[in-house]
Amino acid sequence: MSTSNGAVLSVEGLKKHFPVSRSLLGRTRQYLKAVDGVSFEIEPGMTYGLVGESGCGKTTTAKLILLLEEPTGGRILFGGEPVSGLKSDGLREYKASVQAVFQDPWASLNPRMRVRNIIGEPLEINTSLTKGEVRSRVAGLLEEVGLAPYQADLFPHEFSGGQRQRIGVARALALNPKLVILDEPVSALDVSIRAQIMNLLKDLQAEHNLSYLLIAHHLATVRHMCDRVGVMYLGRIVEEADTEELYENPLHPYTRALMSAALPSHPDIQRDEIILTGEVPSPLDTPPGCHFHPRCPARFDPCDSVEPVKTEPSSGHRVVCHLYGGA
Amino acid sequence: MPDANGRGDVVLDVEDLRAYFFTRWGVVKAVDGVSFQLRRGETLGIVGESGSGKSVTSLSMMRLVPSPPGQIVGGRVMLDGEDVLRYSEGQMEKIRGAKIAMVLQDPMTALNPVFNIDSQVGEALRIHKRLSGSALKSQVVDMLRKVRIPAPEARVRDYPHQFSGGMRQRVVGAIGISCDPVVLIADEPTTSLDATVQAQYLRLLKDLQDETGVAIIFITHDFGIVAKMCDRVAVMYAGRIVEQGDVRQIFNNPSHPYTEALINSVPRMEERNDRLYSIPGQPPPLWDLPGGCSFAPRCEYAHERCVEYPPVYELAGGQTSACWLRSG
Structure with missing residues (x-):
């Protein structure tokens, strides 16, 4: 894996195993492998999408990058520097540069804080701005996300869902971050509001050259927002490609099934439905070989015993599946 | 069995339904003059955002509007020719869960965690079909088999927590269809399911409908579900149906600016569009509706006439539209 071609952030072999049950002697017997060897890179000004169903580890990956969880293995590199080696000032800068919506x-806005303080708090903690400067910066941020400066004095309950999400975006932008992690930023919003927020995020990205890590399960949203996409299944990225390539030419049987299961945008669109049997197995009890093999319509000999390795059938299009060679 | 063109008989005829909530902020007209028909074997989608009145519409048909503060203040709900709004509570109990049944959104809360599946699927059968003993037991197993739950004989004794989300939603589905309903109301039945599990469940509902001819009402905010599942569509905004029509009419030729805007604001799986159409503003609070057309403040075609609420215009092919633009 290359690490230094100007990526804002790259993760290499990232792992997070949660201990779940202990024996009498306190020795851990079982691990939940929420993230199990994930690698990807996010280029400046680009949006990387992580898609997958619930329990695939996409949110844990985000938490690891936000340093809300400690990785069990692997590295996070920020501008080529390993994050684990950062000390006080460097760490502070990293935390300011990587924000989340x-x-x-x-749930994500404190109901007892005024908007002024919600957005201003990161500024007070991380910068030496005066009160007046914080005030005008908050006003500027509110305008940038399409709200009015006077609304700084209101409480979250005085806003609609879409407006609250705008406040969340303003808070994330307060410290001029380089990377913003968007964890399902529109799925809790009404349909007519989602487009507003997606457009806002795109505008802000263009204006500030932001990088995004978008975590989502809705494939149409991901296609609309992302430049490159990784498909996760049970803690691993099973396929990764530039967005257009992935949607036009999905290789992994899981990606294909996911796409065939996506709801159509018009009644005349009939997809060949690949209806998978069963559901995602518990990450406590992952199947041997390829994790997907019990549900895979294309499984063959090696799948239930040999773990597939990553191959790159075309440039930049990586897949982890026995169908595409490898060991 | 009615196919795509041959329509069945009308089994549900809702006319000018009104359900209001009397709150201290004022009268909330959650459902304000809703009319639609549903035929045997047909699937109607009622689409709207939160607060549009779609869920209160379904609760009204089931006579489950919480009262107080809610009250059904007018209209008729003709189920198989009889107005259920005139039924006594006793009469209603006889048909609720039997003739007209409901599949709820969240399979985690729709099932009681302290009873096993057997007793929860069997409850409606025991009450409505007066089954008991081994006849009841075998009927419950049949129902679980119908919703494709593996090893139903063994699983009837299990409790909800022993099932996965998708399987739990199937159990809820089994309860819904257990007494051969004429009308099944599915209120966002798949929003909490993952995409691949959702696909399984929607396929199952279609199969069940083909087998039994049940008419289904899908309450949803998702035009994808509508495109995949529905024959006809009613679009609700602020307590009223603003447009109604066949699913292809709605997608190809939306007649109300709200429908058009909503369809255009959804990103598509099939192609990349760089910028989405976005509807300005947000849905109005129901206790403080603008006079006239409720969508006018967000509508790019709004003009002077919109200060008055438009009548419902009938267009070609049975499509209807509550918009002055269609006045001729």
Whole structure:
């Protein structure tokens, strides 16, 4: 894996195993492998999408990057520097440069804080701006996300869901981050509001040359927003490609099934439905060989015993599946 | 069995339904003059955003509007020729869950965690079909088999927590269809399911409909579900149906600016569009509706006439539109 071709952030073999049960002697017997060897890179000004179903590890990956969880293995590199080696100032700079917008705008804003303080708090903690400067910066941020400066004095409950998500975006932008992690940023919003927020995020990205890591399960949203996409299944990226390539030419049987299961945008669109049997197995009890083999319509000999390795059938299009060679 | 063209008989005829909530902020007209028909074997999608009145519409048909503060203040709900709004509570109990049944959104809360699947699927059968003992047991197993739950004989004794989300939603589905309903209301039945599991469940509902001819009402905010599942569509905004028509009419030729805007604002799986159409503003609070057309403040075609609420215009092919643009 190359690490230094100007990526804002890259993760290499990232792992997070949660201990779940202990024996009498306190020795861990079982691990939940939420993230199990994930690698990808996010280029400046680009949006990288992580898609997958619930429990695939996409949110844990985000938490690891936000340093809300400690990785079990692997590295996170920020501008080529390993994050694990950062000390006080460097760490502070990293935390300011990597911000997040969360899914639920009802839960992610403190109901007892005024908007002024919600957006201003990161500025007070991380910068030496005076009160007046913070005030005008908050006003500027509110305008940037399509709200009015006077709304700084209101509380979150005085806003609609879409407006709250705008406040969340303003808070994330307060410290001029390089990377913003968007964890299902529109899925809790009403349909007519989603487009507003997606357009806003795109405008802000263009203006500030932001990089995004978008975590989503809705494939149409991902196609609309992302430049490159990784498909996760049970803690691993099973396929990764530039967005257009992935949607036009999906290789992994899981990606194909996911795409065939996506709802059509017109009643005349009939997809060949690949209806998978069963559901995602528990990450506590991952199947041997390829994790996907119990549900895979294309499984053959090696799948239930040999783990597939990553191959690159065409440039930049990587897949982890026995159908495409490898060991 | 009616195919795509041959339509069955009308089994549900809702006319000018009104359900209001009397709150201290004022009267919330959650459902304000809703009319539609549903035929045997047909699937109607009621589409709208939160607060559009789609869920209160379905609760009204089931006579489950919480009262107080809610009250059904007018209209008729003719189920198989009889107005269920005039039924006594006792009469209603006889048909609720039997003739007209419901599949709820969240399979985690729709099932009682302290009873096993057997008793929860069997409850409606025991009450409505007066089954008991081994007849009841075999009927419950049949129902679970119908919704494709593997090893149903063994699983009837299990409790909800022993099932996965998708399997739980199937159990809820089994309860819904257990008494051969004429009308099945599915209120966002797949929003909490993953994409591949959602696909399985939607396929199952279609198969069940083909087998039994049940008419289904899909309450949803998702035009993808509508495109995949529905024959006809009613689009709701602020308590009223603003447009109704066949699913292809709605997608190819939306007649109300709200429908058009909503369809255009959804990103497509099939192609990349660089910028989405976005509807300005947000849905109005129902206790403080603008006079006239409720969508006018967000509508790019709004003009002077919109201060008055438009009548419902009938267009070609049975499509209807509550918009002055269609006045002729």
